[in-house]
Amino acid sequence: MGLARREPAITSSPAPRPAAFPVGIADARGAVRLAVAGIHGVTRIAQGLHGSIAGLAPPLGRRRERPVGGLSGFVYDAVRAGSSVVGSTLDAVLAGLQALPAGAGPAAQESPARRAFLSALNGVVGDYLVRTGNPLAVEMEFVVRGPALPRVLLLVHGLCMDDLGWQRKGHDHGAALAAALGCTPVYVRYNSGRHVSENAAELSDQLDALLGRWPVPVESLAIVGLSMGGLVARSAVRQGRDAGAAWPRHLRKMVFLGTPHEGAALERGGNWLHAVLGASPYLAPFTRLGSVRSDGITDLRHGNLLPGDWQGGRYRHADTRTPVSLPRGVRCYAVAGALGGGGADQSIGDGLVSVDSALGRHPRPSHDLRLPASRTWVARGVHHLDLLSDPGVYARLLRWLR
Incomplete structure (x- = not known):
């Protein structure tokens, strides 16, 4: 569901702030x-x-x-x-x-430590913070690093993260790609505890306003989405096109890093545990602990993209999503991490997302994203978060986005 349109919050952040954690x-x-x-x-x-x-x-x-x-x-x-x-x-x-x-x-004062804490908190209970009007709720904003150029690279982070989360082990995909490709990196910060579809609707509205006021004519837009960020990006494109927004016309490429297109097994397991606890009156009170999972987390169970995917209930076991194909006219790519060896790495994946889910493979043809092999890549021995810093992953990004 979309929110009332507001002017996008834009922050220019050339360098990380001090690591202090003052409490206001x-x-x-x-x-x-x-x-x-x-x-x-x-x-x-x-x-x-x-x-x-x-x-x-x-x-x-x-x-x-x-x-x-x-x-x-x-x-x-x-x-x-x-x-x-x-x-x-x-x-x-x-x-x-x-x-x-x-x-x-x-x-x-803003600091990396405070922002990391708030982003993690919002990932877990961000929907509750919004419903109760809690000032700890994170609002969506764009962080633009560098001058406005005709080519724009949008980076959408994953669950419990923020724009500073792209910096890992001394590397930042956005900064490196911007220097190599001559584009402006724009980092999105959002409350990852809200439903994917809600964040996507707001992202579409705010991106339309941002590019509409871009200081120079926009030649192209590319999006890199990490984990949940890939779902938010896909949903934003679908909702933006349905609403007749202008920004999707600039979109040329999308790259998904460890995105659970077909859902995440850990959240499905958590949902079954929630149901098992409810089978005993002595354990049922503890289901309240299991319900401390944000709307965003429960969307990861099957990879929900649209409002109708979750309006039937947060704890539904069956996958009743409306199939959403990749956007026409946009070249899409996907990277999966694989920790294990042989056939085991398919299910283990990068530790959080299986290889099949990250590459959009599904046994039901209606849900399969049909990405050609030339636009997918499996990073061997790479954990989910190390997709942010692995040299092989960066080389693929550079090759695909060049």
Whole structure:
């Protein structure tokens, strides 16, 4: 689902900032709200388990959870109410400090450490942060490094990452490609805990505005998507074309690095564990822990791209996606990592994404991306995150995007 259109946030960031991790008032307010929510969640788990034990529930079989009542129930309610009062009081005090004139109170400064923490937090509970209006929620922005040139390279990061995540082991695909190809690297920063389709709709809107105001005429646009970023890019192209956006007309090439086009086995396993825990009334309260997986993470189960893919429920086991083919007129490429040897590397893949999923292979013809062998490559012995720094991967990127 798209959001109301807003002007794209654009940041020029020529070099990483200091590694300090100052905590500002907005951060503190967000942390207080999360702490209160955590206390509520833990007490509900304890109360549900207490109720199952007190009610002598059978060890297996679904049963409606009945939290314990009486004096024990009063205590649990009092803990939640007390934490809410304390949290509201602290939030009000911090809000007052935040409203002071500039320079009158401490302010958070951007730093790689803080941004990495917030990006990881948003990947896990970013959807919750948005729903609750928590100031720790990351908003989409573009980071442009270098002068505006006719050729634009858009880099879309993966789950729990941000634009600085492209820098690994002293290498940055974006910076290296920009120097070799004479293009402007534009890094996207987004809340990876939101649904892929929601981030994609916003990316399409903001990219349309960005390129519409580009200082020089745009000759071409190429996109490199890492992991979830590849799904966001594919969805953005589909939604952008459906909406009649102008930016897809500039798109010439897309490269996917370790993108789970056909889903990720780890998330499917997590979903089955969630279902197994729910089979016992003694374990059912702990499904609340399993549900602390963001909308973005659950989209990785099958590689959801469109709103209709998840509106039937976050925990659906069956793959009911609407097939989305690769965009016509755009040359697409895919890289997969493979840690194992022989046939085992197909399922192990890069440790997170199988080779078949990364290369868009699916037993159902409607879901197979039909990438020709000349546009795919398997990086042997390369872990998922090392796709960001492997020399062989960079050589392929340079060859395909030249």
